[in-house]
Amino acid sequence: MEKTERKYFPRADFLHKYYYDIESILKNCSRCSNCKWIDQWEIKEPRFSKVCPSVAYSYFDAYSSQGRHDIILAWLEGRMSPDMSENKMLEVLYTCDTCGGCDASCKRSRDTEVIRMFLDVRAKLVEAGDVLPEHMPLLESLRNEDNTMFALKKDRGNWASGLKVKDLTEEKAAVVFHAGCHISFNEELWDVGQKAVKLLQKLGVDVGIFGKNETCCGTKAWDMGYRGEYKKYQENNADAWSNAGVKTVITACSDCYYAFKRLYPEQFEVYHIVEYIDKLIKEGKIQFTKTIPMTVTYHDPCHLGRRSNVYEPGKAIMGVYDPPRDILKSIPGIKLIEMYRIKEYAWCCGAGGGLREAYPERSAWTAGERITEAVSTGAEAIVSACPWCENNFNEAVRANGAPIKVLDILQLVDQAL
Amino acid sequence: MPRGDKKHQLIFDELVNILGERYVEDDPAVIEAYYRDAISPAGLCEGRHEFIVLPGCTEDVQAIFRLANRYEFPVSVTGTGLFQLSCNAHKEYQYWCFIDPKRMDKIEKLDDDNMYAVIGPYVTIGQLQSVAMKKGLFHGVPGASCQASALAGNVFQNIHWTSWRTGVGRNLLGVEWVLPSGEVFRTGSLAMDNNNWFWGEGPGPDARGILRGHTGHLGSLGVVTKIAVKLHTWPGPAVIPTKGVQPEKKALLPQETFRTFAPTFPSIEASVDFIAEMGKEEIAGYVMKFGPWDFVCWFTSSFEEFWNEWDNEYWTNQKANGHMVAVGLWGVASEEQLKYEEKVLMHLIKKYGGVLPPADIAKRIEDHFNVSTVRDTHRHRFTRLGKVHLSGNNTDSLYDVIRSGAEDRILKDEFTPPLHPMGPQLKFWSYDFGRTTWTEIDSIAERYTEESDRVGGEMMQREVGHGIQHGSVNSLYTCLVTHVYGPHFCNVHQLFGKIKHTLDPKNIANPTRIVDMRALEGQV
Numbered sequence: 001m002e003k004t005e006r007k008y009f010p011r012a013d014f015l016h017k018y019y020y021d022i023e024s025i026l027k028n029c030s031r032c033s034n035c036k037w038i039d040q041w042e043i044k045e046p047r048f049s050k051v052c053p054s055v056a057y058s059y060f061d062a063y064s065s066q067g068r069h070d071i072i073l074a075w076l077e078g079r080m081s082p083d084m085s086e087n088k089m090l091e092v093l094y095t096c097d098t099c100g101g102c103d104a105s106c107k108r109s110r111d112t113e114v115i116r117m118f119l120d121v122r123a124k125l126v127e128a129g130d131v132l133p134e135h136m137p138l139l140e141s142l143r144n145e146d147n148t149m150f151a152l153k154k155d156r157g158n159w160a161s162g163l164k165v166k167d168l169t170e171e172k173a174a175v176v177f178h179a180g181c182h183i184s185f186n187e188e189l190w191d192v193g194q195k196a197v198k199l200l201q202k203l204g205v206d207v208g209i210f211g212k213n214e215t216c217c218g219t220k221a222w223d224m225g226y227r228g229e230y231k232k233y234q235e236n237n238a239d240a241w242s243n244a245g246v247k248t249v250i251t252a253c254s255d256c257y258y259a260f261k262r263l264y265p266e267q268f269e270v271y272h273i274v275e276y277i278d279k280l281i282k283e284g285k286i287q288f289t290k291t292i293p294m295t296v297t298y299h300d301p302c303h304l305g306r307r308s309n310v311y312e313p314g315k316a317i318m319g320v321y322d323p324p325r326d327i328l329k330s331i332p333g334i335k336l337i338e339m340y341r342i343k344e345y346a347w348c349c350g351a352g353g354g355l356r357e358a359y360p361e362r363s364a365w366t367a368g369e370r371i372t373e374a375v376s377t378g379a380e381a382i383v384s385a386c387p388w389c390e391n392n393f394n395e396a397v398r399a400n401g402a403p404i405k406v407l408d409i410l411q412l413v414d415q416a417l
Numbered sequence: 418m419p420r421g422d423k424k425h426q427l428i429f430d431e432l433v434n435i436l437g438e439r440y441v442e443d444d445p446a447v448i449e450a451y452y453r454d455a456i457s458p459a460g461l462c463e464g465r466h467e468f469i470v471l472p473g474c475t476e477d478v479q480a481i482f483r484l485a486n487r488y489e490f491p492v493s494v495t496g497t498g499l500f501q502l503s504c505n506a507h508k509e510y511q512y513w514c515f516i517d518p519k520r521m522d523k524i525e526k527l528d529d530d531n532m533y534a535v536i537g538p539y540v541t542i543g544q545l546q547s548v549a550m551k552k553g554l555f556h557g558v559p560g561a562s563c564q565a566s567a568l569a570g571n572v573f574q575n576i577h578w579t580s581w582r583t584g585v586g587r588n589l590l591g592v593e594w595v596l597p598s599g600e601v602f603r604t605g606s607l608a609m610d611n612n613n614w615f616w617g618e619g620p621g622p623d624a625r626g627i628l629r630g631h632t633g634h635l636g637s638l639g640v641v642t643k644i645a646v647k648l649h650t651w652p653g654p655a656v657i658p659t660k661g662v663q664p665e666k667k668a669l670l671p672q673e674t675f676r677t678f679a680p681t682f683p684s685i686e687a688s689v690d691f692i693a694e695m696g697k698e699e700i701a702g703y704v705m706k707f708g709p710w711d712f713v714c715w716f717t718s719s720f721e722e723f724w725n726e727w728d729n730e731y732w733t734n735q736k737a738n739g740h741m742v743a744v745g746l747w748g749v750a751s752e753e754q755l756k757y758e759e760k761v762l763m764h765l766i767k768k769y770g771g772v773l774p775p776a777d778i779a780k781r782i783e784d785h786f787n788v789s790t791v792r793d794t795h796r797h798r799f800t801r802l803g804k805v806h807l808s809g810n811n812t813d814s815l816y817d818v819i820r821s822g823a824e825d826r827i828l829k830d831e832f833t834p835p836l837h838p839m840g841p842q843l844k845f846w847s848y849d850f851g852r853t854t855w856t857e858i859d860s861i862a863e864r865y866t867e868e869s870d871r872v873g874g875e876m877m878q879r880e881v882g883h884g885i886q887h888g889s890v891n892s893l894y895t896c897l898v899t900h901v902y903g904p905h906f907c908n909v910h911q912l913f914g915k916i917k918h919t920l921d922p923k924n925i926a927n928p929t930r931i932v933d934m935r936a937l938e939g940q941v
Contacts, residue, residue: 018720030455030800033497033564037543040563040792041657041668046524046544059440059471059519060447061498067450074449087446108663109798111720314719316662344662 098353122225157211166208496569696851736840
């Protein structure tokens with residue numbers, strides 16, 4: 001029988017070809033509500049079965065992926081304008097932390113790119129001047145001081161004071177360690193950056209840093225829709241690295257990892273430090289000599305996990321899920337207990353997409369929910385691989401008095417070496 | 418600031434007084450998220466609510482209805498929102514207040530000795546199952562899938578894919594129901610005391626017959642705020658075992674207690690005879706006839722994979738000639754039960770000329786169906802390809818399928834194009850071991866074109882006409898046109914109208930659904 005004879009389902013582009021088309025994606029929403037929940041197969045506990053922080057916080061459907069589909073369709077069809085004096089369209093669109101939970105849930109049964117669509121819509125809105133006033137302080141910080149932390153550019157290198165490491169503004173090195181805005185300016189996390197550099201040096205890596213001359217990766221600007229800003233940092237970083245002879249970029253921040261791996265041109269080899277450490281453990285180049293008797297749970301940062309996936313319809317939503325887990329399992333004494341929502345269906349920390357800056361209460365609530373989930377496992381510590389996550393969790397633990405520590409995986413690695 | 422005229426602002430302020438500012442919305446962007454779904458024709462999605470409210474408890478719902486009676490505005494409710502057709506604001510009504518039950522999401526009780534759970538309206542089937550399975554219990558899942566509300570499904574069709582064994586309608590036990598007047602009505606064994614949920618039958622006539630049916634009352638007789646629902650034995654693991662990452666994730670239930678077979682029969686008649694005899698033997702956890710597109714759509718994970726599979730020789734032959742039935746065997750009592758049932762099944766397949774698929778296709782079907790009939794199903798999958806138009810939706814005896822299925826195909830073909838030709842896509846699902854049977858053809862059209870929308874409305878009207886002509890219930894659409902249907906069915910519309918008028922004299926609870934009181938003016 002001739003395979004191509006299309007007696008049933010004659011060829012029509014919309015049926016036979018997945019191509020990224022915003023209108024098709026919007027109109028194909030069937031209101032199934034998968035976007036509000038984790039993978040149905042993975043629900044083990046009703047309390048921890050939701051995947052979308054914004055609808056979980058606000059309740060109204062508008063704050064879900066499905067609701068945003070409806071609203072964006074109304075906007076595209078000219079039935080709604082983003083005029084904040086008329087409606088809450090901009091608030092609805094920007095109370096999403098771009099975690100991609102809805103995207104992963106939707107991709108279970110659809111060829112679609114939900115998060116890509118949301119980000120493209122944000123970029124269109126910004127281009128048209130429909131911006132959220134609450135984002136302006138962050139934009140000013142980026143424009144004036146090249147960072148997302150409302151800090152002074154001149155203080156960016158302070159985290160590395162006393163660290164004997166190449167200054168790539170003056171020397172060359174094969175590898176750059178990009179600290180990122182958060183590690184650079186959050187004193188609580190300086191030791192993560194310091195430990196990362198010292199570990200790389202101990203392993204004989206020819207590594208350098210840009211210190212106070214480092215600039216933002218651009219992920220926050222990208223996720224908020226400010227593509228011009230993002231482009232500025234992409235070009236600046238790529239030029240700086242090229243001039244310094246860099247071939248490999250290593251970072252301990254998942255936002256930075258996402259930008260370098262998925263947004264920047266493929267000019268440099270990119271690793272999150274957990275990938276690098278995991279690789280070296282498996283090659284036998286790292287051995288842990290100390291025991292850490294501790295029960296921990298691991299939080300998958302969105303930008304290191306599902307957001308870093310390269311989409312291919314029907315293929316697994318991959319991310320850096322296993323390397324950090326393998327690292328933890330190889331540290332003597334560590335017992336790893338998983339939370340109810342992990343990997344491609346992990347609950348977000350709430351820090352992404354400009355949410356923390358524009359809607360801090362929502363961001364804090366989201367982190368608090370994750371801490372509650374971590375505590376419910378009985379773990380002594382929640383471990384992650386992203387300073388944004390760790391900072392949000394630290395704040396949540398302090399606010400709620402939760403009986404759990406927040407650790408970066410590097411802190412455990414360093415302790416066990 | 419509330420929007421709209423003085424009455425709108427008054428209602429808004431009063432709702433805020435009841436619920437608090439956080440839980441009342443009249444913003445156009447927020448309201449825009451509550452009007453469309455996958456199957457409603459566009460003409461039924463023109464209205465917009467004026468208020469969206471989030472009650473947190475039964476008392477909140479009561480207060481909303483009392484307010485609605487005072488100011489005479491309509492109130493409707495959703496479950497998890499899959500079937501907006503049933504509760505969308507009608508464009509001819511103002512001040513429509515829509516209840517989103519998200520805050521009422523508690524599993525109040527799970528009694529594993531007596532095998533029931535008490536739940537609020539926003540507990541999903543997946544959530545309920547996650548708790549029940551740990552106790553060796555199970556709640557079935559409908560086509561809407563596990564993210565749908567368990568309560569809403571039970572007071573709607575109460576049809577699950579395992580209803581072959583677990584029945585339709587009889588799993589609803591005690592009910593707490595807020596009437597349109599704002600009074601609370603408790604049914605079944607709750608008549609004895611407010612914490613006695615275990616039995617659906619109470620002293621005297623059973624009021625469940627009023628609140629549920631093939632579509633239930635859809636909120637036109639008030640809002641059900643809590644139910645007790647029967648649970649069934651689950652012979653599987655406490656959690657679904659999974660491996661990998663979606664959409665390539667696998668979840669394999671133990672084959673000692675879960676098997677799926679998909680025999681193809683040479684004719685509709687043969688498949689009907691097979692199902693009838695399966696019923697007499699009282700074996701299997703589910704028995705469901707699907708069209709070939711359903712099988713391929715579900716177990717493939719992308720467009721590309723779908724087309725590669727759809728165009729292969731096996732399915733090309735199925736489209737033209739095959740009538741495939743999915744049979745799930747559950748070893749509820751033991752592995753030996755499954756082995757026995759498999760022997761009976763094989764004998765019946767042979768008796769009616771059935772043939773099992775090749776091993777590779779059989780495995781793909783089994784690996785998918787085993788878990789998806791438990792914790793997934795299909796609505797979100799078959800809407801992947803485009804706008805779905807449901808034709809058929811007939812509910813009658815099993816043997817009536819032979820008549821209704823043939824007519825459904827003729828009707829569907831009349832609207833092709835713009836519907837896409839898909840082969841004999843008839844599906845039918847029999848419940849209670851071969852008693853009631855629901856038939857359906859799901860056809861695909863391009864998403865939201867004018868022509869596709871027109872077809873939806875026209876097909877709906879023709880469906881209703883068919884039902885009237887043949888004296889069979891066309892389930893989904895008759896709920897909207899009971900005044901048209903009723904005169905041909907012993908004036909049942911007048912009975913519904915009288916019940917509606919008694920319980921909701923001001924016609925504030927989801928007006929136009931189930932019975933359109935304006936259309937019945939003078940007749941009730």
